[in-house]
Amino acid sequence: MAIHNLNRFLQSYFTAHHCHVANQNGVLKIQLTEEMDRALMNRPFYWHYVKKMGKNGDPMQLTLITNQDNTEEKGERIHFGSPRLQQIVNHLKENEQFTKLFEVVHAVRNTALQPWLVTNIKLSYIGKRNKDEIFSLGLNLVNGQMKTDMMDFLNAKDLQMQISDYCYTITPIIKPHSGFRRILTVIDQYIQDQDHQWAAESIEELKQEVDLLKHFYQGDRDEDVEQMEKELQDIKERYQPKIQFSVVNGGIFYLTGN
Structure with a gap:
């Protein structure tokens, strides 16, 4: 049920935004539009400069690699959890909810x-x-x-x-x-x-980290209890x-x- 095929998801996303997309063997070569260059490529000073000079500007080409076995092609590797995919998801949430x-x-x-x-x-x-x-x-x-x-x-x-x-x-x-x-x-x-099983592993890791921290603070002064409690909370945030x-x-x- 989940979208495991990032190729199709990304191709749909960029095509819907009027970008030309060449998709072959897990490699997407995308010619961005000005709008998508501004949204994804973090070049505000470039676009400010070219507009001030009265020019059209030159949107970048973006190469995204979803096939992690492809080691020959040069480009940006993208997968679930990667910063680029998170950026694309945020763009959708902010602009086209x-x-x-x-x-x-x-x-x-x-x-x-x-x-x-x-x-x-x-x-x-x-x-x-x-x-x-x-x-x-x-x-x-x-x-x-x-x-x-x-x-x-x-x-x-x-x-x-x-x-x-x-x-x-x-x-x-x-x-x-x-x-x-x-x-x-x-x-x-x-x-x-x-x-x-991932949740059980996280709970086990949480217990080990808590035990280690308590052992580290064992015998410390009362004024260190507050610091220990803060670190305990940080561990729970990470592993719970x-x-x-x-x-x-x-x-x-x-x-x-x-």
Whole structure:
């Protein structure tokens, strides 16, 4: 259910932002637009300078490598938990958290479009070892059908902000907030079905670190107790296993029944 194929996720992201993407063997070569260069490449002084000089500027090309076995290609290696992927997720959260789009339909007679609630969710496992997963789930708000890897499904469709001629929308039977609760139920079940050995390892590491710290402070003066308590809290923050989720973005997509 999680998006394990970063190629498809990243290609969808950059294509949606009007960047040219060449994707081969786990290597994405992306020609950024000015907007995406400004968002991702941290070159504010460059863009300030070229605009002040009345020039158009030269957006950079970004090479992202998702195939970790590819050691020949030069570029930036990206994986779940990497700073670059976190930057992309943050960009989505800050700029495009909610949208409403319609499938492009070249219709000659009245055509119904069904509403889908689409949600991209980041699931973070925090403990001895941290790991992120991204889920893309879609729920048909008329019949309750649910799709996983929804962004891959949408990537094959042409979408726009206006409804096409001869098309009309069907009123949702399932309210969006109720649909979101259904999606969260699926996420909860997914978490319960996982092997949580990572959590047991984190708890064991936590116990060892606490015992070591207490041994270090054994016999110290009372004024050192406050420092020990602070360090204990820091250890618990690092090793206490927990799972957090956050909504990256989402929206209502009106699609044909195909």
